[in-house]
Amino acid sequence: MKKFWSARTLTEVALGAALLVICSLISIPAAVPFTLQTFGVFVILAILGWKKGTLAILLYILLGLVGLPVFSGAKGGPAALFGPTGGYILGFLLTGLCDWLYERFGRERLPVQAACMALGLVLCYAFGTAWFIRVYTGDITLARALSLCVWPFIIPDLIKLALALLVGRRVRRALRKE
Numbered sequence: 001m002k003k004f005w006s007a008r009t010l011t012e013v014a015l016g017a018a019l020l021v022i023c024s025l026i027s028i029p030a031a032v033p034f035t036l037q038t039f040g041v042f043v044i045l046a047i048l049g050w051k052k053g054t055l056a057i058l059l060y061i062l063l064g065l066v067g068l069p070v071f072s073g074a075k076g077g078p079a080a081l082f083g084p085t086g087g088y089i090l091g092f093l094l095t096g097l098c099d100w101l102y103e104r105f106g107r108e109r110l111p112v113q114a115a116c117m118a119l120g121l122v123l124c125y126a127f128g129t130a131w132f133i134r135v136y137t138g139d140i141t142l143a144r145a146l147s148l149c150v151w152p153f154i155i156p157d158l159i160k161l162a163l164a165l166l167v168g169r170r171v172r173r174a175l176r177k178e
Helices: 007-025 037-065 086-105 110-135 142-149 151-176
Strands: none
Touching: 007 037, 037 086, 037 110, 037 151, 086 110, 110 142, 110 151, 142 151
């Protein structure tokens, strides 16, 4: 039985978190910034699987929480994480947990993996939007929050999901050949 906390596993988790940092720093400012974070989340999960991928996402969140400028716009600290858009960052963990469904029920089947990641994205949107409404300093309706935080991102995020699945599956296959 392979030891989970091996040097290789720790390196993979750290590299996954680093990839997510890089993806979050590529940003177009908006109420909820357009970033490559969701691409990073999807590709990390496709390559590392749900356990290591979710740990990489958690490490990324903890790095931002302690103040490192890893979130979009090179922000970090509790104010950035617990601000209006922080729910979307925390929602990435839900995407990671949905990848567990894929590994449990659909091993190696692309449609099942895509559906599980799409479900994770929906949960991330739902959690993030609820958080946004709760934390937003002004008066905001659900319709307004969705128009700011979800509708503009659906098509770009689905494109990122598809690209991440293509890249992630190829990288994972190449790593298995080692």
